[in-house]
Amino acid sequence: MEEPLGRGLTPKARRTRERILEAALELFADRGYEATTMRDVAREAGASLGLAYRYFASKEEFALALYMGLAEESEEWARDGLAAGTVAERFEWAMLVKLDQVSSHRGPLAALLARALDPNSRLSALGEGTAGVREKMGGVFLKVVSGASDAPREKQARELGNVLYALHLAILLYWFHDKTPEARATRELVGSARETLRYLRPALRLPPMSRVLSRLAGALNDIGMNTTGPSRGEPRRA
Amino acid sequence: MEEPLGRGLTPKARRTRERILEAALELFADRGYEATTMRDVAREAGASLGLAYRYFASKEEFALALYMGLAEESEEWARDGLAAGTVAERFEWAMLVKLDQVSSHRGPLAALLARALDPNSRLSALGEGTAGVREKMGGVFLKVVSGASDAPREKQARELGNVLYALHLAILLYWFHDKTPEARATRELVGSARETLRYLRPALRLPPMSRVLSRLAGALNDIGMNTTGPSRGEPRRA
DNA sequence: TCTCATAAATGAACACGTTCATTTTTGTTG
DNA sequence: CAACAAAAATGAACGTGTTCATTTATGAGA
Incomplete structure (x- = not known):
């Protein structure tokens, strides 16, 4: 793309x-x-x-175009539909909206995700081909964090945003495998994620937990999962 | 298979x-x-x-056979090569051994993983086709937990074992995308995982964190990621 | 209107994973 | 050894994603 x-x-x-x-x-x-x-x-x-x-360079490119459309919707929604609240609450809302959005496109998106997780694919979630979507959706989760009532400051907010972006991918992966009607299991998982975030949020002020977050964010950055622009944010080392 | x-x-x-x-x-x-x-x-x-x-019913079946071989190696190693220590330490060791094992088979395993994450594939990580490997590797991580010096009791040990099995898949997914020499980034990630486990282990005695673990394990079970036998452990609900 | 470069569009051909009707080999039984 | 069923092995054919040499439309300048 x-x-x-x-x-x-x-x-x-x-x-x-x-x-x-x-x-x-x-x-x-x-x-x-x-x-x-x-x-x-x-x-x-x-x-x-x-x-x-x-x-369209390949069949999957159709799916990418579809997902790009959804990402744009998400971006608009994040701009003016995202209510005030804690990071935990706002993450849950964002995910529930995403699930609604995605619910009628299982097939193509599953095919897309399969390729997105393959490092060799041109549509790898980390490659250039997907930089656009990554920036869009990454921006959404950055906003989720930075606009929250309990937002951490600058650096940690960026780290948390990135990690939540990755978590959102993991939850979508879960959803692909979720056969329960109305994606009930996934919705429950999102609830659990909210609870966990709420429980762990205070611990982010403490050095050990803050370090965990930094390392996680660093690890994502190391393999090129940067949502802050196409070429910025090179891996920390060769 | x-x-x-x-x-x-x-x-x-x-x-x-x-x-x-x-x-x-x-x-x-x-x-x-x-x-x-x-x-x-x-x-x-x-x-x-x-x-x-x-x-071999398909090209990917070769990769599955390969992974099955590796899983068998892991099982033997877990039986008599796994040193005493905490859950955190033993998990780290198991992962490092796995990384060594896997290091020379990037290509086929990447192809396998791509299919393994696709719910429609016959080789879905959650399907019948992969029940064998799942049991084998799941057993390894169950042993990692249950033989540890700080092993939780029965139920929680099983939950933790399952979650670590899932974590091991996530780390392998990370490894596929890791371009650093000698998989340095992945090894660091494994170190971070050890630290995080060590930090969070005591909290597992407290109800909130214990609930987080239960929910996570339950969520995995809901989509069929059960390592305790092929047909046992049906989803908790329809 | 004519020319011509560029963009748009075509469809035959290819490669590769997979299937299956058919043939060959093997081992058993009289 | 002969007959024959079961197992092993064959390779032509198919479907589908993808490529590319070629043809057809478009529109700007003379």
């Missing part, structure tokens, strides 16, 4: 891209991600196979 | 299976997992393409 949306494209190209993306998402919703072939997508969009590949 | 090893097979079949597996692992080590085709494997083993599929 070069740009958040098809910027730098001719109007005609943008329309075509949009048409193909719509066809893809519709088919995914109908028959599922795996069962939808690239040829199906092209036919449905009234385009040729090659054309689909002109705008 | 039906059986830990090719049990229930004719001697000839077992030999053939072994020959094909060896060819596969050798090629994976040489040119990498993705770059090795099933046709390559068959040719190298002096077999036909179809024959390879007679013994």
Whole structure:
């Protein structure tokens, strides 16, 4: 994914891209991600196979475009829909909103996540291909923390934001495996996360727990999970 | 994977299976997992393409067989190589041994993990196809906990063992993305995990932290991540 | 309107994982 | 040894994601 949306494209190209993306998402919703072939997508969009590949480098790129759309929604919501409260409460809200958002897109997102966790994939959650989404969603969790009533100051807030971003990925991973109706198990897990955050929050003032957080954030940074821009924040060491 | 090893097979079949597996692992080590085709494997083993599929239902099955072998090694090591110490220390040792073990098999294991995290895959970490490895490695971490000098009693020990098993998967996931030489970042992360366990261990006696652990273990159980046998331990609810 | 470079679009071809109808080998029984 | 069922082995064929050489449209400048 070069740009958040098809910027730098001719109007005609943008329309075509949009048409193909719509066809893809519709088919995914109908028959599922795996069962939808690239040829199906092209036919449905009234385009040729090659054309689909002109705008989307791979099948998973459709899923990435979908997730990018959701991330943009999240960003808007975080800007003016996020109520006041503690870090724990705001994290829970953000996650519940995310779960609602994501609930009707299991198939494509599962395929995306599988690739996102593969370091070799062009769509690795840590690679360049996903820097856009990472920044967007990372920003959301930074806001969750920094706007909270019990927000830590500067440095720790950034660390906590990053860790919560990672936690959000872990919870989504859990959700993919959650077969309970309405994702009840996942919602309970989110509740547990809220409780745990509430219980541990005071301990963040103490050096041992503060160090744990720093190390965790440092570890994420070391493998390139930085939500603060594409090339900034190089690993601490070679 | 039906059986830990090719049990229930004719001697000839077992030999053939072994020959094909060896060819596969050798090629994976040489040119990498993705770059090795099933046709390559068959040719190298002096077999036909179809024959390879007679013994391995898919390409990833090779990786699963590899991991099964490693899990067996781990089990033996846990039986008589695991020194006395606290849960925190023993967990660190187990992870460091695992990292050494795994260090020369990045490619195939990365491919396996990508599938293992995909709920739809036959090789999902939570599915039947992987029950064998899960039991083996789960048993290792149960032993890590229950044999420790500061082991909690019965129920909590089982919970902690399961959570550490899950943590071990998370750390392996981290390792796949770790580009530092000798997996230095991962080793540091393991050190941090040891510190954190040491710091939090006493809190497990207190109700709030004990509840956190129970919930976490329950959450894992809810999605079928049970290391205590194939069909036992059904989800707590529909 | 004509020219022509650039963008858009095409679809045949490829590679690779996987399937399966068929053939060959093996071992057992009379 | 002959007959034959079961196991082992074969390789052609298929589906699908992806590539790319080629063709067709578009629009700006003369």
